Amino acid sequence: MTSSRRSTINPATALPLAGRRIWVTRPQAQAGTLAALIEAQGGTAIRQPLLDIAPPADPAPFAAALNALETFDLVVFVSPTALDLGFARLGRDWPAALPVAVVGPGSAARAREFGAVTVISPPQQHDSEGLLQEAGMQDLAGARVLLVRGEGGRDLLPETLAARGATLTMVSAYQRQPPALDDAGLVRLIDAGIDAAVLSSSEAASVLFTLAGGAARERxxxxxxxxxxxxxxxxxxxxxATRVETCATGDTGTVASLCHHFADPQP
Known part of the structure; x- marks a missing residue:
């Protein structure tokens, strides 16, 4: 049984995603650009997040770190959400001499837009492992490093930074919460028609299948x-899951991968 509902389209004139319904599973605050790019290619973006973003259980350490930015030699934002919240709550210009480290090209561009002059970001491998390969992340002996992330998360970055000699301060900018979605809601979502779902974190994948009971899991x-x-x-x-495609990173790359997949007739 397929969940797709495809309209009759003229392949000679249609945009690459015309008639396709793409599930964007990101938190609402991060979904806008990807959804807009999907719709610009003729698709319908279904905005149903698998993770909601909420303030950290204790916001005081995050606020204190932002107030003391000049005491750090480097600030590492682990995720786009951490970056956006950091700059949104700063309330003043970013210190010109303070480097910023981020993982993805979208975050690097936003950091520069926000006023960061020196931005460390991997050009190809857009994850923590890639960031740790950058020259500016190697010799950290005596460096005062602020790491901003969500509550929980992987320990690779903090453990490696500390092993490289950094004096590390780690704060939570937010916490992730499951959405108000249950098995019946997932069934309704699938019944409405989904041609593909875009997942941006392994945590979202776990949440999805935790929410799913017998009625939705197989579908x-x-x-x-x-x-x-x-x-x-x-x-x-x-x-x-039996049908998983590895897509390019970044919003533009993801949509390019979707367009490439749907450009040719699918079996």
Whole structure:
């Protein structure tokens, strides 16, 4: 049984995603650009997040760190959400001499727009492992490093930064919460028609299949997924998903991958 509802379109004139319904699973605050790019290619973006963003349980350390930015030699934002919240709550210009480290090209561009002069970001491998390969992340002996992230998360960055000699301050800018969505809601979502779902984190994959009971699980396992990182691909496979495509990173790259996939007739 397929969940897709495809309209009759003229392949000679249609945009690449015409008639396609693409599920954007990101938190609402991060979904806008990707959704707009999908719709610019003729698709319908279904905005149903798998993670909601809420303030940290204790916001005081985050606020204190922002007030003391000049005491740090480097600030690392682990995620786009951490970056956006950091600059949104700063309330003043970013210190010109303070470098920023981020993972993805979108975050690097936003950091520069926000006023950061020196931005460290991997050009190709857009994850923590890639960031740690950058020259500016190597010799950190005695460096005072602020790491901003969500509550929980992987320990690779903080452990490696500390091992390289950094004096590390780690604060939570937010916490992730599951959405108000249950098995019945997932069934309704699938019944409305989904041609593909874009997942941007392995945590979102886990939340998705935790929410799914018997009615939705098998249908979710047969959906087509696009994921930008091997960890997310592996998480989806671990939950029984059988159709997973590795897409390019960044919003533009993700949409390019979607367009490429749907450009040719699919079996």
């Amino acid at each position: 979710l396992q047969s959906l087509l997924y696009f994921a930008p990182h091997p960890r997310i691909v592996a998480a989806l496979h671990a939950h029984g």
